[in-house]
Amino acid sequence: MVTVLERDSELRKRAWDAAASVVDPEIPVLTIADLGVLRDVVLDGDDVEVAITPTYSGCPAMNMIALEIEVALERAGFRGPKVRTVLSPAWTTDWMSEEGRRKLHAYGIAPPQASNSRRALFGEQAVACPQCGSANTELLSEFGSTSCKALWRCKACREPFDYFKCH
Amino acid sequence: MPVANIQVSETPLVLYALRRADDALILGHRLSEWCGHAPMLEEDMALSNIALDLLGQARELYTYAAKAEGKDNDEDKLAYLRDVRQYRNLLLVEQPNGGFAQTLVRQFFYSAFADLYWRAMMASRDTTLAAIAAKSEKESAYHLRHASEWIIRLGDGTDESRARAQAAIDHLWAFTGEMFAVDEGECALIHADIAIDPGSLRGRWLTTLSGVVSEATLELPQTDWMQQGGRTGRHSEHLGHLLSELQSMQRTFPGQTW
Numbered sequence: 051m052v053t054v055l056e057r058d059s060e061l062r063k064r065a066w067d068a069a070a071s072v073v074d075p076e077i078p079v080l081t082i083a084d085l086g087v088l089r090d091v092v093l094d095g096d097d098v099e100v101a102i103t104p105t106y107s108g109c110p111a112m113n114m115i116a117l118e119i120e121v122a123l124e125r126a127g128f129r130g131p132k133v134r135t136v137l138s139p140a141w142t143t144d145w146m147s148e149e150g151r152r153k154l155h156a157y158g159i160a161p162p163q164a165s166n167s168r169r170a171l172f173g174e175q176a177v178a179c180p181q182c183g184s185a186n187t188e189l190l191s192e193f194g195s196t197s198c199k200a201l202w203r204c205k206a207c208r209e210p211f212d213y214f215k216c217h
Numbered sequence: 218m219p220v221a222n223i224q225v226s227e228t229p230l231v232l233y234a235l236r237r238a239d240d241a242l243i244l245g246h247r248l249s250e251w252c253g254h255a256p257m258l259e260e261d262m263a264l265s266n267i268a269l270d271l272l273g274q275a276r277e278l279y280t281y282a283a284k285a286e287g288k289d290n291d292e293d294k295l296a297y298l299r300d301v302r303q304y305r306n307l308l309l310v311e312q313p314n315g316g317f318a319q320t321l322v323r324q325f326f327y328s329a330f331a332d333l334y335w336r337a338m339m340a341s342r343d344t345t346l347a348a349i350a351a352k353s354e355k356e357s358a359y360h361l362r363h364a365s366e367w368i369i370r371l372g373d374g375t376d377e378s379r380a381r382a383q384a385a386i387d388h389l390w391a392f393t394g395e396m397f398a399v400d401e402g403e404c405a406l407i408h409a410d411i412a413i414d415p416g417s418l419r420g421r422w423l424t425t426l427s428g429v430v431s432e433a434t435l436e437l438p439q440t441d442w443m444q445q446g447g448r449t450g451r452h453s454e455h456l457g458h459l460l461s462e463l464q465s466m467q468r469t470f471p472g473q474t475w
């Protein structure tokens with residue numbers, strides 16, 4: 051016999067897994083769960099609502115992500131799913147999973163360093179090259195190809211690389 | 218057929234959100250004018266990134282203003298269907314880009330303020346404003362660092378870059394006083410711990426400025442006379458031109474969506 055509670059928890063897991071499978075359109079190796087953008091999945095009867103928190107105020111990927119979540123949930127059998135944007139608490143790179151950091155690194159993007167404190171923001175930065183591992187690197191530009199990345203260069207292997215900024 | 222301007226019931230809270238939204242939108246639009254024109258590719262991307270952050274902040278603030286007003290308005294109507302006299306932004310942010318130095322000095326004056334302002338606003342009793350502040354504060358910190366580095370590089374650079382940076386500081390200085398002014402409605406919000414008193418930030422703002430400007434071998438003007446009017450809709454001639462470009466699509470094709 052399956053209780054209502056068990057059925058709900060099974061349904062919620064299915065909804066969570068569907069939402070969690072959505073990837074960042076700019077960094078397709080990361081899911082929104084890896085990024086920490088996926089905050090909550092709430093079931094009310096058969097209605098499902100997904101809460102997401104934007105990385106940056108103006109991140110154009112957020113609209114795309116919201117749309118993809120709706121599509122993923124529809125595919126998983128949920129009717130009329132809703133996506134809600136939650137601003138508080140503000141997203142931080144501290145929410146990125148270890149798995150996410152590992153995937154970023156393998157993809158060639160240096161993952162954010164551990165803490166998002168203002169000290170980490172403004173202290174001396176030492177970012178290791180994701181290509182060759184050398185610590186002999188330099189910042190080229192604070193603002194890279196997307197809001198969340200800075201542009202760095204490795205002085206050892208001479209390759210430029212993206213660094214996912216602390217936030 | 219021309220599209221009529223919307224009317225906004227400017228209660229103190231609506232007006233408060235609207236003023237900050239207008240600051241972010243207009244400054245973001247100004248920066249976006251550099252897209253494809255900046256002196257180097259990295260800087261083109263940096264200015265566009267900052268513009269995008271500001272646009273995102275503007276959207277949140279407009280959405281909140283519309284919600285606080287509780288009428289038929291939304292973020293798009295507030296941005297596209299108000300005329301120049303209905304805009305409430307600081308005169309500073311609507312000033313033309315001028316040369317690269319003038320754009321960066323404008324950005325430096327604003328970001329040094331915004332960084333302090335949003336950090337203080339995180340303690341607002343208004344949970345939406347506090348949430349927007351928490352997001353904006355981190356972004357402003359990056360914007361300030363970017364602008365500060367450029368002020369130092371320009372001031373401590375060639376004779377030409379130094380002269381341009383100093384001329385921009387002298388020219389834009391009179392537009393900075395408005396950041397610290399409040400009216401009666403804002404006083405009430407400050408009293409209710411919804412807003413913060415910007416005047417209390419002026420000392421630290423000046424300290425930030427002095428540190429960077431002296432490292433850049435530049436000087437802050439000694440004059441105290443300040444131009445005001447943006448907060449009540451009395452703008453410089455530049456804003457109308459900016460809005461005609463920003464709003465042209467919605468004015469020409471009302472309600473058009475992508």
